[in-house]
Structures are given as structure tokens and as C-alpha cells.
Amino acid sequence: MxxxxxxxxxxxxxxxxxxxxxxxxxxxxxxxxxxxxxxxxxxxxxxxxxxxxxxxxxxxxxxxxxxxxxxxxxxxxxxxxxxxxxxxxxxxxxxxxxxxxxxxxxxxxxxxxxxxxxxxxxxxxxxxxxxxxxxxxxxxxxxxxxxxxxxxxxxxxxxxxxxxxxxxxxxxxxxxxxxxxxxxxxxxxxxxxxxxxxxxxxxxxxxxxxxxxxxxxxxxxxxxxxxxxxxxxxxxxxxxxxxxxxxxxxxxxxxxxxxxxxxxxxxxxxxxxxxxxQCKPSKPLPPELEEFVQSSGEHGVIVMSLGTLVKGLPVEITSEIAAAFAQLPQKVIWRHAGERPSNLGNNTLLVKWMPQNDLLGHPKVKAFVAHGGTNGIYESIYHGVPIIGLPLLFDQFENLLRLEVRGAANVLDVTKLTRENFLEALQEVLHNPSYKNSMNRLSDLHRDRPMxxxxxxxxxxxxxxxxxxxxxxxxxxxxMSWYSYHSLDVIGLLLAVLLMLTAVTLGSIWFLCSRLCRRRKPKQE
The missing domain is CATH 3.40.50.2000 (Glycogen Phosphorylase B;)
Known part of the structure; x- marks a missing residue:
């Protein structure tokens, strides 16, 4: 088609x-x-x-x-x-x-x-x-x-x-x-x-x-x-x-x-x-990256990228992230341009650049840790990979909220991140099938278009x-002027007409009542 x-x-x-x-x-x-x-x-x-x-x-x-x-x-x-x-x-x-x-x-x-x-x-x-x-x-x-x-x-x-x-x-x-x-x-x-x-x-x-x-x-x-x-x-x-x-x-x-x-x-x-x-089918990975991915066995791979802003994360936060990753049986590919965490686990590969779209399209990738940039979100939707969200700036909070509402992401506050709550979020997304199912549904809807x-x-x-x-x-x-756009001038005219009709009606009633009262008064005398 x-x-x-x-x-x-x-x-x-x-x-x-x-x-x-x-x-x-x-x-x-x-x-x-x-x-x-x-x-x-x-x-x-x-x-x-x-x-x-x-x-x-x-x-x-x-x-x-x-x-x-x-x-x-x-x-x-x-x-x-x-x-x-x-x-x-x-x-x-x-x-x-x-x-x-x-x-x-x-x-x-x-x-x-x-x-x-x-x-x-x-x-x-x-x-x-x-x-x-x-x-x-x-x-x-x-x-x-x-x-x-x-x-x-x-x-x-x-x-x-x-x-x-x-x-x-x-x-x-x-x-x-x-x-x-x-x-x-x-x-x-x-x-x-x-x-x-x-x-x-x-x-x-x-x-x-x-x-x-x-x-x-x-x-x-x-x-x-x-x-x-x-x-x-x-x-x-x-x-x-x-x-x-x-x-x-x-x-x-x-x-x-x-x-x-x-x-x-x-x-x-x-x-x-x-x-x-910008989304497209994935291409084969470079041989060394493919070898690392295949070494994950049945547990699969987690991909993490926070864009270029990861350099701005304090080392105490990246250390907590590294500690949580080290406790997982999955392999981790982490795009990281800042200071290398001293507690990095043997299962984690740090890279300065990664073919993100090709990785997300790989069948062994189980989850994506992302900051909520639009490009990464749409690539995740396209390939059906659920997200653990760490929003940092601007629209990233709103982007990840939209996925969280749809059941396809688990979002954390990076300023309150610990190895315990990060590990819990990772395991929740990895082992609760609802996240994967929700993202697969979004992927099906996103791909189903005539062009x-x-x-x-x-x-x-x-x-x-x-x-x-x-x-x-x-x-x-x-x-149009703001008052014309919102039809305030029309509403004002209609209110004025309504008030005028109301005034005329009330005035007419008062006039008729007063005349009727004057006619009855002589007869009583």
C-alpha cells in the first residue's frame, strides 16, 4: 500500500x-x-x-x-x-x-x-x-x-x-x-x-x-x-x-x-x-554495536539518551543512574557526553553518539530512557518502544505527560531521582506489559496513514x-480587532437592544397602570 x-x-x-x-x-x-x-x-x-x-x-x-x-x-x-x-x-x-x-x-x-x-x-x-x-x-x-x-x-x-x-x-x-x-x-x-x-x-x-x-x-x-x-x-x-x-x-x-x-x-x-x-525503518547496526546488543541474550537492551544536555547533569545524578543500571540483567547503551560515572556497571556501554533510530528499531531493545525531545518521542512511537522519562527543560515535561496519560511512559522528576526510584521505574516499564502494549497501539495508529x-x-x-x-x-x-473577533460589539448591540426593549416594555406597563389608576379614582369618589 x-x-x-x-x-x-x-x-x-x-x-x-x-x-x-x-x-x-x-x-x-x-x-x-x-x-x-x-x-x-x-x-x-x-x-x-x-x-x-x-x-x-x-x-x-x-x-x-x-x-x-x-x-x-x-x-x-x-x-x-x-x-x-x-x-x-x-x-x-x-x-x-x-x-x-x-x-x-x-x-x-x-x-x-x-x-x-x-x-x-x-x-x-x-x-x-x-x-x-x-x-x-x-x-x-x-x-x-x-x-x-x-x-x-x-x-x-x-x-x-x-x-x-x-x-x-x-x-x-x-x-x-x-x-x-x-x-x-x-x-x-x-x-x-x-x-x-x-x-x-x-x-x-x-x-x-x-x-x-x-x-x-x-x-x-x-x-x-x-x-x-x-x-x-x-x-x-x-x-x-x-x-x-x-x-x-x-x-x-x-x-x-x-x-x-x-x-x-x-x-x-x-x-x-x-x-x-523524520521516522524511518531501522538499518543494520555497526558490527561492534550489533555484537554488544546480541550479547544481551533474552534480557534485551535499554537505550538511554538525554541529548546534548546530558553534559549539564550533575555527577551525583548520573551516578545514581549508573548504579541503577548496574543492578539490571539487561545491557545498556547510554549516550553520555559528560564526566564518566565511577560506579558504571559492566553491563553499560557509554557512547558519545548512537544511531538512535536504528537502535530503537532493533527487536532486542526493551525500553528507552529519554528526556522527552520531540524527535526521540516520535521515533519511540514509530518503533513501539516504551519510555522512562527524565524531562529537563521546556516542552519536554509536556511531551512526556502526553505519553504518560496514554500509558506508554513512566516519568520521573530528575531532581528527586535516586537509584531506588529509578530502578523501580525501569523494572515497572520492563516487566509491566501495559507500557509496551500502549506504545504498540500508538505505533499502529501513527503508521496507519495514506501518505x-x-x-x-x-x-x-x-x-x-x-x-x-x-x-x-x-x-x-x-x-479583525479583538472585540470584533470575539463578537463583543455584536453582543453589546444585542444587549443594548434587549435593554431598550425591556425599558420600553416596562415603561409601557407603567404608563398603562398609571392611566388605569387615574380612571378608577374618580369613580370611587
Whole structure:
């Protein structure tokens, strides 16, 4: 069936040799974007990537894209490899030691300051481009068909608007949090807000918490993030242009999520779901790794990876993890870039890199210890491997909650982790078949679709290229004032009419009663 669908897709209408301008975000976001670019290049498109001179993932030279390198006065924070590690160390210290309210508020202020600085640095990339007249003329003359961008740092939106090009977002997160909240109706009564670790079935106090996070996200976006881009809009565009409207006005949103994983919520016709598009069947392991896996016998293997942030875990935590692993009969493959634990068991293999997708697809892998990054979660779902979750930052808590609610993960608080509770969580997932059964069900649902999500993404990018946009799928509601959007003016008019009718009715009754009383009075006399 998959072969038939792929053949139909490849033989369908295409774009011969289209030109695509790309504005990616560095770090783990680039892993997803790069896969799309490789596939677009394989289909004959010419891809140009805008990067900064300090990018640490996005290379200047690659076989599948050309690059435009912009030199900034200072590196964008997300392009510094130790930025998030330092952030994690500070956050863990506050959570573990129960720091004072002032220390917590000081950390939050530092975090918001760093966020503001990050977007200021990103906005300067636009200044460098717009002030380079020869570069902008070259971009204009190249006649690109579409701009593909990650709106986590949305500077590419302004360049696309200046070049009058249609846009496609490769997105899950945007300046104000999760992307749906910008483009689709998002009732906070049952749609969890970014940063609020709750399910879609909330108690009253959870709805209060959810509303608080929603308002907090709006305030951060309006007063911390957007002002940097608003100043650029005032400087380089007409007075009637709004940065927020530019975000909402993109043609297609390639949303990196699947409702097998996400809670149900309202959506829009220009949102296309491509969650798990990076997933693929596993390939054979390198010989030495395969030998280690096979040596596990009937007990199988546990895979652990906390991404690059594992360097930020204190040695006392990694030692507890190592001690728990040493008590298991299973073999363990642990991606670990930090200090080697002194109590590492003979059953545990430390590696600086692993073929994660290929390992998760191996039949001897029984469980995955993960931090809850989106890529790892979808690979686990695809291959049906249950998770022991150790969330560290940002959306990882929300991601793992979604799997925990569905019975496919056991989640621990890393600041309260001991060898005892970690070992208990491992044994629970390994020996309770409900975790494996729940993940297998999610895997079956995730795979049961008419077209692979990567093919879906390529189709819609080419759709926008063929038709010079997709305005027929985009609502214009974002141009309405807030009171019109919520029909407060209509409600106000109806209330006014109702009050007027009520007043007229009561006045008429009073008038008739008073006349009737005056008529009865002379007769009584």
C-alpha cells in the first residue's frame, strides 16, 4: 500500500527545479529542517539556506544546499553550544536546593533577559540583510518560489514579506509558545497552554493554572519578544503592516505533531500535520554495536539518551543512574557526553553518539530512557518502544505527560531521582506489559496513514510553489480587532437592544397602570 501511494505521489504534479529560500533555527531544530532540505534537493529543487557565521549545526557548505552567511556583531544565544547546558545547571540547582523566592525570581528575570537578547540578536540579522542593498537585490533577482522557515526565531518572515514571497512554516513553537495559539482557535478550558503541564481533562484549579500560563505567554510575547521585530516593521515597512499579522498570515503551517501524540483541539485548513516525518525503518547496526546488543541474550537492551544536555547533569545524578543500571540483567547503551560515572556497571556501554533510530528499531531493545525531545518521542512511537522519562527543560515535561496519560511512559522528576526510584521505574516499564502494549497501539495508529508525513510535507511545499501561495486556505480573521473577533460589539448591540426593549416594555406597563389608576379614582369618589 505504501509503495502504491509513493508511486502516485511521485507521479503527481510537481515543480521542476523550483527555488527555495530557507531560514532555519540552529540546534535540534536544524535536524528536522535539514531532512526536509535533503528531500527537496533530491526532488530537483535548488535550496538556499540563510545562516550566521557562528552557526554550529548549519554548515556553510553542503551537497544539498547553497548558503548565504550573515556575520553578526555577536552570536545568537541558541548558536552557542553551552547556552542551554548552563541554563539547565542553574535550573536544576534552584529546583534541587529549594532556593529562596528571590533566587527563583532572579533566575526567571535572567531567563527573560536571555530570551529578549536572543530575539534582539536574531532581529539584527534582518538589519544586516536589509541594509545590504546588493544582497537584497540578488535575492529579488533570483526569483525564489517560496520561503521555508522555522518561526522559533521568525526573522525570515520579514525578509519573505519584503521579497513578496509566499511562506511555509516548519513549526511547532513560535514566539508566544505552541504554534496553534497564533493561527487556530485555542480554548484554554481544554487546550493545554505552553509551559502548563496538564492534560486536556482539567480540574477547575488546573484551568486556572492554564489561564495563568496563557496570559503569561501573551505578556512575554508582547513585551519581551515582539518589540524587537515591531521596531523592524516600523523601520522598513508601511505603517499598516503588523509583525504579528505577518506571522498569522503565512500560507501553510507544517506542524510537527500527530494527534496520536497530541491532545485533540481545533485546527485550521492551512495547518498540515507532519509529526514523525523524520521516522524511518531501522538499518543494520555497526558490527561492534550489533555484537554488544546480541550479547544481551533474552534480557534485551535499554537505550538511554538525554541529548546534548546530558553534559549539564550533575555527577551525583548520573551516578545514581549508573548504579541503577548496574543492578539490571539487561545491557545498556547510554549516550553520555559528560564526566564518566565511577560506579558504571559492566553491563553499560557509554557512547558519545548512537544511531538512535536504528537502535530503537532493533527487536532486542526493551525500553528507552529519554528526556522527552520531540524527535526521540516520535521515533519511540514509530518503533513501539516504551519510555522512562527524565524531562529537563521546556516542552519536554509536556511531551512526556502526553505519553504518560496514554500509558506508554513512566516519568520521573530528575531532581528527586535516586537509584531506588529509578530502578523501580525501569523494572515497572520492563516487566509491566501495559507500557509496551500502549506504545504498540500508538505505533499502529501513527503508521496507519495514506501518505508518509515527509511526503505530505513535500507535497504542500510544492503546492505553495505551484500556486504562488495558499490564500484560499488562510482565514483573514487575524485582521479583525479583538472585540470584533470575539463578537463583543455584536453582543453589546444585542444587549443594548434587549435593554431598550425591556425599558420600553416596562415603561409601557407603567404608563398603562398609571392611566388605569387615574380612571378608577374618580369613580370611587
Amino acid at each position: 505504501r509503495l502504491v501511494v509513493s508511486v502516485c505521489f511521485l507521479s503527481g504534479p510537481g515543480v521542476q527545479g523550483g527555488k527555495i529560500l530557507v531560514f532555519p533555527v540552529d540546534g535540534s531544530h536544524w535536524v528536522n529542517m535539514d531532512l526536509l532540505l535533503q528531500s527537496l534537493h533530491a526532488r530537483g529543487h535548488e535550496v538556499t539556506v540563510v545562516r550566521t557565521a557562528t552557526s554550529w549545526y548549519i554548515k556553510e557548505k553542503a551537497p544539498h544546499y547553497h548558503s548565504i552567511t550573515i556575520t553578526l556583531p555577536e552570536a545568537i544565544s541558541m548558536e552557542e553550544q553551552d547556552f542551554f547546558v548552563t541554563f539547565l545547571v542553574k535550573m536544576l540547582a534552584i529546583q534541587k536546593q529549594g532556593a529562596s523566592v528571590m533566587a527563583f525570581l532572579s533566575f526567571q528575570w535572567e531567563m527573560l533577559t536571555s530570551l529578549s537578547q536572543m530575539h534582539y540578536q536574531a532581529s539584527q540579522l534582518v538589519v544586516e540583510m536589509f541594509e545590504n542593498k546588493s544582497l537584497m537585490q540578488s535575492l529579488h533577482d533570483t526569483q525564489y518560489d517560496v520561503v521555508l522557515l522555522d518561526p522559533g526565531l521568525p526573522f525570515g518572515v520579514l525578509v519573505a514579506h519584503k521579497l513578496k514571497l509566499p511562506t511555509v512554516f516548519n513549526v511547532r513553537w513560535i514566539t508566544s509558545g505552541e504554534g496553534h495559539f497564533v493561527v487556530a482557535p485555542s480554548p484554554v478550558s481544554y487546550v493545554p497552554t505552553s509551559g502548563c503541564v496538564v492534560s486536556d481533562k482539567m480540574t477547575f484549579w488546573q484551568r486556572v493554572k492554564n489561564m495563568f500560563h496563557y496570559l503569561l505567554n501573551i505578556c512575554i510575547d508582547r513585551f519581551i519578544v515582539s518589540p524587537h521585530y515591531d521596531r523592524l516593521v516600523e523601520r522598513y515597512f508601511d505603517p499598516d503592516v503588523s509583525f504579528y499579522h505577518l506571522l498569522q498570515g503565512t500560507d501553510i503551517w507544517l506542524m510537527r505533531m500527530d494527534f496520536v501524540f497530541e491532545f485533540p483541539r481545533p485546527t485550521m485548513p492551512n495547518i498540515v500535520y507532519i509529526g514523525g516525518f 508518509h508525513p515527509l511526503d505530505t510535507a513535500l507535497y504542500w511545499i510544492e503546492f505553495v510553489m505551484r500556486h504562488k501561495g495558499a490564500s484560499h486556505l488562510r482565514t483573514e480573521s487575524y485582521k
